[in-house]
Amino acid sequence: MGTFDKVVPFISRHIYTLSTANLNRLINGYIRIGNLRDARKLFDQNPTSRNTVIWNTIISAYIQNDEPHNAQNLFDEMPDRDIVSWNTALSGLKKIKNPEGVYLCFLKMRRVGLKPNEFTLSIMISALLDTVFNVLTPQIHASVVSLALNSSVFVGSALMRGYANVGDRVALGRVFDEISMKNVASWNALVLGYMDLGDPDEAQRVFGLMPERNVVSWTTLVNGYIGNKKTSAARSVFDRMTERNVVSWTVMISGYVQNGKFVDALRLFLLMLRSGTQANHFTLSSVLEACAGCSSLLLGKQVHLNILKSGIPDDVILSTSLVDMYAKCGDIEAAFCIFQSMPKKNLVSWNSIIGGYARHGLGTRALEEFERMKRLGIRPDHVTFVNVLSACAHGGLVEQGEREFYSMEKEFGIQAAVEHYACMVDLFGRAGQLEKAEELIKGMPFEPDIVVWGALLGACGLHSNLELGTFAADGIRRLEQDHPVMYSTLLKIHGEKGVWTNVLELKKKMKEQGARKQTAGSWIESSYGVG
DNA sequence: GTAGGGTTAG
Numbered sequence: 001m002g003t004f005d006k007v008v009p010f011i012s013r014h015i016y017t018l019s020t021a022n023l024n025r026l027i028n029g030y031i032r033i034g035n036l037r038d039a040r041k042l043f044d045q046n047p048t049s050r051n052t053v054i055w056n057t058i059i060s061a062y063i064q065n066d067e068p069h070n071a072q073n074l075f076d077e078m079p080d081r082d083i084v085s086w087n088t089a090l091s092g093l094k095k096i097k098n099p100e101g102v103y104l105c106f107l108k109m110r111r112v113g114l115k116p117n118e119f120t121l122s123i124m125i126s127a128l129l130d131t132v133f134n135v136l137t138p139q140i141h142a143s144v145v146s147l148a149l150n151s152s153v154f155v156g157s158a159l160m161r162g163y164a165n166v167g168d169r170v171a172l173g174r175v176f177d178e179i180s181m182k183n184v185a186s187w188n189a190l191v192l193g194y195m196d197l198g199d200p201d202e203a204q205r206v207f208g209l210m211p212e213r214n215v216v217s218w219t220t221l222v223n224g225y226i227g228n229k230k231t232s233a234a235r236s237v238f239d240r241m242t243e244r245n246v247v248s249w250t251v252m253i254s255g256y257v258q259n260g261k262f263v264d265a266l267r268l269f270l271l272m273l274r275s276g277t278q279a280n281h282f283t284l285s286s287v288l289e290a291c292a293g294c295s296s297l298l299l300g301k302q303v304h305l306n307i308l309k310s311g312i313p314d315d316v317i318l319s320t321s322l323v324d325m326y327a328k329c330g331d332i333e334a335a336f337c338i339f340q341s342m343p344k345k346n347l348v349s350w351n352s353i354i355g356g357y358a359r360h361g362l363g364t365r366a367l368e369e370f371e372r373m374k375r376l377g378i379r380p381d382h383v384t385f386v387n388v389l390s391a392c393a394h395g396g397l398v399e400q401g402e403r404e405f406y407s408m409e410k411e412f413g414i415q416a417a418v419e420h421y422a423c424m425v426d427l428f429g430r431a432g433q434l435e436k437a438e439e440l441i442k443g444m445p446f447e448p449d450i451v452v453w454g455a456l457l458g459a460c461g462l463h464s465n466l467e468l469g470t471f472a473a474d475g476i477r478r479l480e481q482d483h484p485v486m487y488s489t490l491l492k493i494h495g496e497k498g499v500w501t502n503v504l505e506l507k508k509k510m511k512e513q514g515a516r517k518q519t520a521g522s523w524i525e526s527s528y529g530v531g
Numbered sequence: 532g533t534a535g536g537g538t539t540a541g
Contacts, residue, residue: 028532056532087533122534157535188536219537250538285539320540351541383541 018042020049027054031061040070056084063092081112087119094127102127103136118149122158129165137162138171151180157189164193172197184210188217195224200233215241219248226255246277254286262293281312285321292321297329316342320349327356347378355387363395382414389423393430401427418444422451429459434468450479454486461489469493 018026023046030039043050043058055078062071075081075089086109093101106124109116116124121144128134141159149155156179163171172193179186187210194203203224210217218241225234238244238252249272256265269287272279279287284307291300304322312318319342326335339345339353350373357366370388374380380388385408392401405424408414421444428437437456441448453475460469469490476486 053532058532060532082532084533089533091533117533119533126534152535154535161535183535185536192536214536216537221537223537245537247538254538280538282538289540315539317540322540324540346540348541353541355541381541387541 018046018049020051020054023049024051024054024057027057031057034065036061036065036067052080052082052085056082056088059085059092060088063088063095068092068096081114083114083117083120086114087117087123090120090123090127094123099128099131099133103133116143116147118152118155121147121149122154125155125158125162129161134162134165137166137168141171141175150175150178153179153181153183153186157186160186160189160193161196164196167197169194169197169199184212184214184217187211188214188220191217192220192224195220195227198228200225200228200230215243215245215248218243219245219251222248223251223255226251226258229259231255231259231261244275244277246280246283249275249277250280250283250286253283253290257286257290257293260293262290265290266294266296266299278310279306281315281318284312285318288318288321288325292325292328295329297326297331300325300329314343316344316346316349320346320352323349323356324352327352327359330360332356332360332362347381347384350378351381351383351387354384354391358387358391358394361394363391363397366391366395367397367400380408380412380414382417382420385414386419386423389420389427393423393427396431398427398431398433418446418449418452422449422455425452426455426459429455430462432459432463434459434463434465438468438471448475450476453479457486457489461492464493466493 023042026042027039030036030042039058039061043054055074059071059074059078062068062074071089071092075085075092078085086105090102090105090109093105102124106116106120109120121140124140125137128136128140137159140162144150144155144159156175159175160172163169163175172190176182176186176190176193187206191203191207191210194200194206203221207213207217207221218237222234222238222241225231225237234252234255238248241248249268253265253268253272256262256268265286269279269283269290272283284303287303288300291297291303304325307318307322319338323335323339323342326332326338335356336353339349342349350369354366354369354373357363357369366388370380370384370391373384385404388404389401392398392404401424405416405420408420409416421440424440425437428434428440437459441452441456444452453472457469457472457476460466460472473486473490
């Protein structure tokens, strides 16, 4: 290679090199308009003008833009990482829900001798919430104290969440007391903490002591009551709010949905629209779930139209809610149509469509989608298998169901849970293989639940097996649950077998319990949401 | 350039 070949790229690189200040300005400009590709191009073209801040800016932009892989690669290439770089990496790992990665990254940072700051510690604590690593909260607290960061409002609020998460009520209060300049966020964290600990009364008391309250304080209270299953208390707080935003409305709507009060949810949604508050994707997926819950295809379609008109961007969760709504409202073709058009699908989306076909009795279609999903390299989870097994049960695919049941553990390492056993009992039971169902129940590694017994009892009703039916009914009674279906099924079997004294006795008992014969519908379906 | 207190799907 001649001198020229070496010199030209060198010169061209340097002639057009931007100053650090200009590079920074241009990169920030591209990021602001969402053009990460050109920001990266400039970054790559100006290796000598890059400084730590620019590296951090790009890494952070990748994280915010849901490109954790690019962020990680750049972080790995980075020559001089400062504390902000590490904090950015930690927040990226937190975002992709990798608590172990967060912990290991923190250790690595410590090993290169960097001292954590307030950002580091609050990211750490919040990243470990609701994971097995939350036991580290007191240890992190120790670091906080040794670095004298205990009066920080940010660290304090994070610590309070951490302690509430591990159920330490005393520490929650102590951390709050130690925050020197408490603001409304610290107070909100205290209300949230007591709600998380399952003590709404104390949360309400603290709420009353607050020097100032904002819309978040009120929403925290509403949501806390909902989390503690006190829907009407939540509603009365909601009604007393002087200012509501889209989050407050959504919290209350989804609260109704979580508690099965679909009509209340839909009614509130209409009030929200009348109030002029614009729904967002959180609101709409809750509303779609409400439509699905009360099988209101008409309303579901209207919500769908609304989404299309409002121009809310494509979102995996919202689209999956639509798939589920159409499937549960009986329009499986529409469900599949939306599913097909989704540019991004995740495990939940696949589970929805498989469950949808299963519910419609289209076992073979469900299994086709299951195969397609596996071919695309998506690993099924325990929910997938509930849907697959239920598809087999509904489609009468006994042998296939058996194969899937064993492959679940062998191929995918998923331990069969009680709901899988319930599906298998249902599968064998519907097919009239009652001995196999019985055998399965007796060999189960745990106690059968109401759904397992219900499946067996249903099968006994279908195939008029009095002996096994009584065995199932006894199982249900041992769980101290009297379900009207139990009586009506037993009644049917007894009637068919001509055991009239028992029929009369059962009828008497039903009357005492106030049980009424139920309309058609499967017990399993209502318990697992599939069938 | 990094963090806190409230919301979504199977």
